[in-house]
Amino acid sequence: MPAAPARHILFLNWRDTHNPEGGGSEVYTERIAAELVTHGHRVTLLCAAHGDAPAEQVLPNAVHVLRRGGRHTVYLRAALTYLAGGCRLGRLAAGVRGRPDLIVDVCNGVPFLSPLYARCPTVVVVHHVHREQWPVVFGDWRGRFGWWLESRVAPRVYRRCRYVTVSTATRDELVRLGVAAARISIIQNGLPGVTGVPVRRAAYPCLVVLGRLVPHKRVEYALDALAALAAELPDLRLIVAGRGWWEPRLREYAARLGVAGRTEFAGYVTERRKHELLSHGWVALVPSLKEGWGLTIMEAAARETPAIAFRGAGGVCDAIRHGDTGLLADDPGDFVAKIRWLLTDDRARRRMGRAARRYAESFTWPAAGNQLATLVDGVLTPDRKAP
Incomplete structure (x- = not known):
């Protein structure tokens, strides 16, 4: 079977790994995005601006980062950036990028709702469902609104999209929210890079x-x-x-x-x-x-x-x-x-x-990247036949 053509893939995630509030979701996003680069794709990550981080940056793994908006406005800025055809990196990649061929919409409670404005396919990434967290983080109407947005609005907006999650538990929760199991793929994390040599175990508990x-x-x-x-x-x-x-x-x-x-x-x-x-x-x-x-x-x-x-x-x-x-x-x-x-x-x-x-050691980022690359290929070229 011939190799899949190179595509421009846009990741939408509210934070990046340099954000002081970044966590496991951000590691997953950037590591798996980097794997898509190794498959020949061009990848842009749009996330919230923060601190002294530059508005535009090319990471060592060749993922291009756009930082737009803040914690709450990044969702609107993502839509405006897409509609303006601004998924390019100005002086860093002038004329190279345009609107993406596919969006990977990472939902961390609040969805980007990209199918409402994007003219390309969307793959949705959900690490976990936030039913229990909304009332802990916001004990008032904001928590109720957030859960309504995540549990009622998002499944309807993404009803024709493929989903990716990282565990069977989240897959099962998505099914309970009305997402068809056939549209959900599990692509688990890889083993994070081990830095430095082991130090001696503490002599005390x-x-x-x-x-x-x-x-x-x-x-x-x-x-x-x-x-x-x-x-x-x-x-x-x-x-x-x-x-x-x-x-x-x-x-x-x-x-x-x-x-x-x-x-x-x-x-x-x-x-x-x-x-x-x-x-x-x-x-x-x-x-x-x-x-x-x-x-x-x-x-x-x-x-x-x-x-x-x-x-x-x-x-x-x-x-x-x-x-x-x-x-x-x-x-x-x-x-x-x-x-x-x-x-x-x-x-x-x-x-x-x-x-x-x-x-x-049985979990690797190349394996996760291969799974996502295959899914992306299937979404963008559904008529391709295996030999």
Whole structure:
């Protein structure tokens, strides 16, 4: 079968990895976009502007970035940029780009609704459904409006589009929202690049939480576990790596629990430092309310550090093979019990760590890119026949 023709593909995502609030969704978007470049496609990422980041940039992986609008206005700016034929990078790629052949619309709760204005096919990426998160982030009418937009409006606007998600849990939730299962493809994350050499495991029991410090990440549950186990494990420590507007509340909570002296708020960490912490810790905790996949679970696994998350948190059930590569808790009490078990059973913890590394190594970005490239080819040239 002849190779698919090169296309111009536009990714719409509200943030990029350089954004201070960027997370796993942004890593997925940029890594899989880069894989499409290796397949010969031209890729543009349109996201919100932030800080001192340039409005136009070409990343080392050849993905072109347009930063337009802000946290709330990026959706409107995406539509206006498309309608103006502005999906090009001015002086960086003058005359090379025009309107895209295909849009990859990444929905992080608020959809871009690109089929309403785009004259090209759209592929929708949904990492997870935000039903539980809307009332946590916005407890008023904004949360209700956001859930209405995500659960009622988006499925109707994207009713003719192909969907991509990263876990079976999210696929099942999308089906419950009315998206036909036949239109949903699961393309999971690859193993993040491992930076630096492993450092020695801590000589004392050490827990690590890695991620944005926002309410729905529920770092409080990790602090609760630290307090509950402090008397049994007097040397127990917790490292919280990441930044976010919820950090002052978490510091106050740690002080109220009497565990501030046992807790290190490491703030933003480099890739190298992140992997040092994951090598240093005994167990990675992912107490989040909802995750599409759980990128930090795989990052920890690469360092043979098993993770514990909540069974009801969506895609973590794919990222953790319960009892083999880590553990899934049913409720806060069970979360503490499972942490106690792994911290006190060296043999089980090390066995799960080794299994976690082997499992993580089975996921690669080239494989994910091949899957998306095949899907893109099928959307743009549906009549092509395999030999």
